[in-house]
Structure formats: C-alpha cells, structure tokens
Amino acid sequence: MRVVIGEDESLLRRGLQLVLEDGGFEVVAAAQDAVELEKDVDEHLPDLVITDIRMPPGHSDEGLLAALRIRARHPHIAVVVLSQHMQRRYADELLAESNGKVGYLLKQRIADVDTFLADLREVIQGGTALDPDIVALMLARAKLSDGPVRKLTPRQQEVLALMAEGRSNARIAAELFLSEKAVVQHTSRIYDALGLALDGDSHRRVQAVMRYLTHG
Amino acid sequence: MTFTAPPVSSQARSDDRLESMTTVAMRSNLARSLHRSLLVVLCAGLAFAGIVCALLPLGGPSGRVVILFPLVFLAYLCAGLHAWYRRPGNRLGGLILLGGFSVLLGSLINTEIPVLIAVGSVGATLVLAVTVHMLHAFPSGHLSGRLSKYTVALAYVNSLLLQAPVYLLDLEGPLPAMAIADNPGMVAGIAALQKMVGTAVMSATAFVLIRRLVRADAAHRRVLMPLFAYGAFAVVLVPFGAIVLGPVLNFSGEARAAIQLVALGGIPVAFSQGILRGGFAKTAELEELGSWLGGWGGTRSSLRLALARTVGDPTLELSFWVPKLGIFIDDDGNPVAVLPAGNNRGVVEIDLDGLLVGAITFDSTAVEDIERVRSAGQVVAIAVDRERLTADLRESHTALQRSRERLVDAADRERKRIARDLHDGLQMQLVLLALEAQQMANASKTVSDTAERATGLRRGIDAAAADLRQLVHAVMPAALIERGLVAAAEDLVDRMPVPTELEINIGDFGCPPAVESTAYFVLAESLTNAVKHAHAGAVRVELHRSDGWLVIQVQDDGIGGADPQQGTGLRGASDRVDVLGGHFCLRSEPGTGTQISVKLPCA
Incomplete structure (x- = not known):
C-alpha cells in the first residue's frame, strides 16, 4: 500500500510515517504544504493520501481543499483528512464528493494505532471512516428533535453510531462483543425505524445515515 | 438676476443655498436701503439719458453716431448697478457708474447749448481715466500699491488738466467762447504732452496688470487675462485709434467715432462680468x-x-x-x-x-x-x-474610540495567537505522547500489566486532548479562522444541547474580521446564556444583512431575567458591539424569554 502524507509539523509527520511503516504501508512522499502534496500525489499516484487540514501557506483549510481536488482528479485514490477539530460542514463536503474511499478523523486518533490502521485499510478498500466525535455530534443533534432516533434503544444507537463511522458489520460486532448475526438484526431494525432502504455497501450506508442525521 | 457659476460648482451650489436661506431669514435694513438707493440711481440715470437724448442732435447728419452716447451710458448704468447690487462692499460698481456718467458728460459736447458744450469739453476724456482706474482697482475696487495709485492719479490729471488747453487756448475748439487765448502752437505742444503722459500711464498700467497676471493662479488668470486685454485695448483705441483707423485703414470720421464708442460700451459689460465670473459672489453685510x-x-x-x-x-x-x-x-x-x-x-x-x-x-x-x-x-x-x-x-472622543478598537483588535489577535500556539504546540504534543504510550503498550517485549497501564495512559492523554479541543474552540474557533462567520455559527449551533434553529441570510461577501469575530462572540454568549441561565427549551438564531448592517437575533423560550450589567459574558459582548459602533439590544422579561438583537456595521 503506497501512501503520500501531507503534514506541516515535522515531528508529527515523522511519527505518522513510522506508524504507517510499522503497519505495513509504504510512505512514498511526505509533503509539508498543500501545493507540494498535490504535486507528490500527481507524481506518485499512491493508493492513499493522508493530509492535515490546516497547512501552509494560509494555515486555513488548504489541506481539505487539496484533498477535494485530489478526489476530483483521481477518484481511485483513497483520501483521509486529519484535523484537530471536527466540523459537520467539512464532513458534508468530503462525503458529497465521493463514492467511499474517504476518511475524516481527529489527529488524536493516530495514537490508537490499531483502530487507526484498520480505518485506513477500510477506506482504501472503498469504505468510509468518520470520526466518532462528529458522529456523536450528529446523533446528539438528531436526538434533540422528536424523530425516531430517540425511540431507538441505547444498543441500537450504539450500532447506528458505528454504522455512521463507517464500520463494517464485522467490526461493529467485534467492537460491541456481539455476533455478526446480532449486528445484522440491529441494523435492519434501525433501517426500519428510520425508514431507510437496506444497503450492504458500507459507504452508501454511511451516506444514508449521515443524510438522515443531517436532514432528519 | 442671473447667477453665473463660480469656478467651483459645488461651492456655487452651497453659496446659492446659503444665499437663498439668508435672503429669506435675514434681509437687513441695510440691504433694503441699498436696494432703494440703487433704484434711485437707476431712475436718475434713466432721466439723465432721456434729457441728453432730447438735447443731442439725433436728427442731424451724425445722429446715428450720437445716439450711441446714451446707449453706451445705459450699458454702464446697468452693468454698474448690477455689480453694485451683487457686491455692495465693492467700489467697482460705483466706478462703472462714474464711467457711465463721464461718457454722458463727454457727449454734451455734441449739443448746441454753450454751457453744456463747456461742461462736455471739460470731461471729454474723463472716461479713459475712469477705465484706467477700473483696470487698476479690479477686482477688489481698491487701489493697492503705490504704483497703481500714482498711475491712476496721473491718468485723472492727464484727462482733466491736460485737456484744458483744447478748450482754453484754441479759438477753433469746441467752444470758442471758453477760450481765453489763441495759441495753437501751445495746444499742439500740450496735446503731444498729453499723448506722452497717456503712453506713460498705459505703460505703467500694462506693467502692473502683467505683474498681476503672472502672480494670479490659473483660475483667476482665465478671468483677468481677457478683461485686462480688453480694457487696455479700449483705453488705447480711443485716443490713438484716430491714427490707426483714419489714415491707415481709411475709415470715415463717423465710423471711427462709432467704433470708439462701441469699444467704450464694452468696458462696463466686461468689468461687471469679470466680477461675477471671477468667483466673486454677492457679499453680505x-x-x-x-x-x-x-x-x-x-x-x-x-x-x-x-x-x-x-x-x-x-x-x-x-x-x-x-x-x-x-x-x-x-x-x-x-x-x-x-x-x-x-x-x-x-x-x-x-x-x-x-x-x-x-x-x-x-x-x-x-x-x-x-x-x-x-x-x-x-x-x-x-x-x-x-x-x-x-x-x-x-x-x-475619536482617540478614545480608536484606543478601544485597538484593545478589541489586540484581544482578537491574542486569542488567535493562543489558539494557534495550542494547535501547533500542545495539541500536537498530546498526539505524539499518546502515540508513544500506545506504541509502548503494543511493543512485544512489554509485560501485559505495563501494556494495560500504557493503554490507559493513552486513553487519559486522549481525554486531556478532548478537553484541550474544547478550550481551543472557546478561545478562537477553528471554523471562524478557516471559514468565517457562517461556518462558525453553524458549528456553534451544531453543539447546542437544546433544539436550535439557525437561519442565515448574509450572502457570500464577508464582513471585516473584527465584525465577524464580534458577531461570533455575541452569538456564543447569547447561546451560553440561553442554555446556562435561561434554561431555554428551544432557541432561534437569525443572521442577516440589511442596509450595511449585520444583524444577529437570538431568541429563546427560557425564564428571562437576563441583565447585561450582571456577569461578564453578555456585558463583554455588548462592550465589543459598542466599540465597533453597533447596537446591542436585550429584552429579557420573566416569562417571555430573552431576545437579543445586535446590529454591527458591515458595509
């Protein structure tokens, strides 16, 4: 698995590179700003791009905009965007422009190495990885309205959150110490309650759930 | 009465406005008496003109030329009165009138009544001296400088004193009865002297006028140049024109006289126009x-x-x-x-x-x-x-305002700096520390007890990082730095623990950073108040722009009773609004919820 990194802080760039190499990824380039990142991606055509949102020169959302452009130019390259802060708007923009192969995670998630690497692999294989923080935010919002989300059992809400984070049934089962069969049962009940069409594709599942959480 | 615009038209308009305002509000007795006096002068002038018309041989062979005298006088009369009316404090109007009467005086030489002929002879060339006087006195009406005063005095001496031999020493002059001796040689000599003095007067005048032209600015020069040129031309043409117009251009005596009179008639018109066009507005007392x-x-x-x-x-x-x-x-x-x-x-x-x-x-x-x-x-x-x-x-007051603005700016800059330092420093270090802890836990050599504790350490660091995220967000939210007010407002509302409706209608064009950050802090404080103090069950937020204002409205259904004088949150927000020249309005009666409405300038 070939990876290009975009991160302006050298310590973190180095740390991320070590984590990835220990996890069996090959880091082919590590860019220090958004312009360099796009150039490296065009040159190396990696399987995965991991980039910080806030990068030089403007220290604003350059990394995100670069990621969106990379997605448009190379739809087959998986893109994971890292940030110190979660915003629903950024999640919307990333999900809207993609058919999976996209991730939006807090930087702090790098530390939980196994989960982080598993999320990366999921994204490379066409899945989606949304940070639990943003999903929790969306769920909290959804629960404020009188919609069916409030009527879900706590367990079902847990499953819904993991679905929104982009976890496969197998990973949800492992996380919640359930059998995969039990997870399937939970998901179909959630689909019924929210009035969503059943869909095996994990990215379409994330999009449907997010759309539901955003627009009710 | 027409008003000719001075060079600067906006000034002319305001002058006009002021003039109409003042003429209604404060026409003084003085102004009224001036108007009456000018009316009397007009009537007297018209009467004189009528009398002179009756006395002049208009039916005679040179009637077509002689009629020009009263007509030229009327031109002087009208122009002089107009100038006097517009500028009561300026003597130029009076000088123009004097010129008019001297023309009328000179015309008497053409009558058939001996006394009037005598009077006409005395003042025959007075109009030339008056014209020289006007040239020197324009535009103020005063003679400034010694050279001007002497030159004008010399001009009067020349036309009154040196004219005397023509009627005193020449039996073939206009009125032989006045002659006390017949001495044609002396008459010719003094006539030559008169011409020399006239030349000297005109040379000095030319010198003075050219010097003034050189010193004048462009706007005044445009008015002065044609006026001086015309005035000098007329003064030279009348006495010396005979030489040029007669022998050289072969004009008849009648035509010569007509040309000279028309040239004289142009003088008052030129001067009164000069006063009006030169930007010399009507003065008040x-x-x-x-x-x-x-x-x-x-x-x-x-x-x-x-x-x-x-x-x-x-x-x-x-x-x-x-x-x-x-x-x-x-x-x-x-x-x-x-x-x-x-x-x-x-x-x-x-x-x-x-x-x-x-x-x-x-x-x-x-x-x-x-x-x-x-x-x-x-x-x-x-x-x-x-x-x-x-x-x-x-x-x-402006200085105070500027210093308050600087304080707000400095506070914002400091907040941004702290947020950025935390982002680049502590937040990153916590990622690395957590990573280190987790890698320690994952290392194959680590005993299971230590691995568990290392994982716990990583979780603890993650929790600290989560707290730090909240702190950074409160200091200066990333959304505001990265995407501006709309994104930041959405982000705030997303995190509200009670149903919050957000309506934004502020277009693509952003406001200045200080306005956006103030709007954000107003919103943040209002929402905090709604949740923490008002115990609201629902909140409605509206952001829109109208007529150069950014309007922020927050309404909740809480218990009300908010007081911006109490506590620091809303107070600080309202202070910031005040600094930017905005309006902060809070209504919070118990039972009706709290409505906060803030307007910030955002053109």
Missing part, C-alpha cells in the same frame, strides 16, 4: 452675518460658507486652533497648515479674549479689505471657539 449667527444651527461648513459670503471669497477657508496639539484643524478635524500670508493668500487670525481660536485664509486678490475679514472673524469668534471646543472633544 457684517450685520447680516451677525443676525444669521443668532439663528445658527451649527455646522462648521455653514459657518465657513457664511464667512465666505460676507467676505465675498468662495475660496475662503476657516481653520480651528487646537492648543493642546499646537495645530490648526479643518472642518473634518484634519490638521491643516495655515501658511503665512503670501502667494495671493491672506491670513487673519481670530482671537477671543486674547486667545487664538482660529484662522481665516482668503484670496488676497479678491478681497478688497483685510479689515473686513478681521471684523467678520471677530463676529464669528465665539462660534469658532465653540466649534473649536467641539472639534477638540470630537478629537478626543
């Missing part, structure tokens, strides 16, 4: 200025305009003395340099009780009398002092 001041509502520019009108100089500038800074400032509070007199600008300082309060700068070529400017300045001295104090107050 000092007492009018005083009565106007009594009803003065008080803007500084109208004070300047009233002074300009009184002095008759639209370019007049009024400046106010700021003793604290030792500088003069203008209407808008900007420092101005009040240069010493010179370069055609005169300066008069305005004192009140011996203390300098302001200064008047004026066009010294247009203003006949510096004392008049000084008197006008003293009339308005108290008003100027009041304006000066107001300006002073305004200036210190």
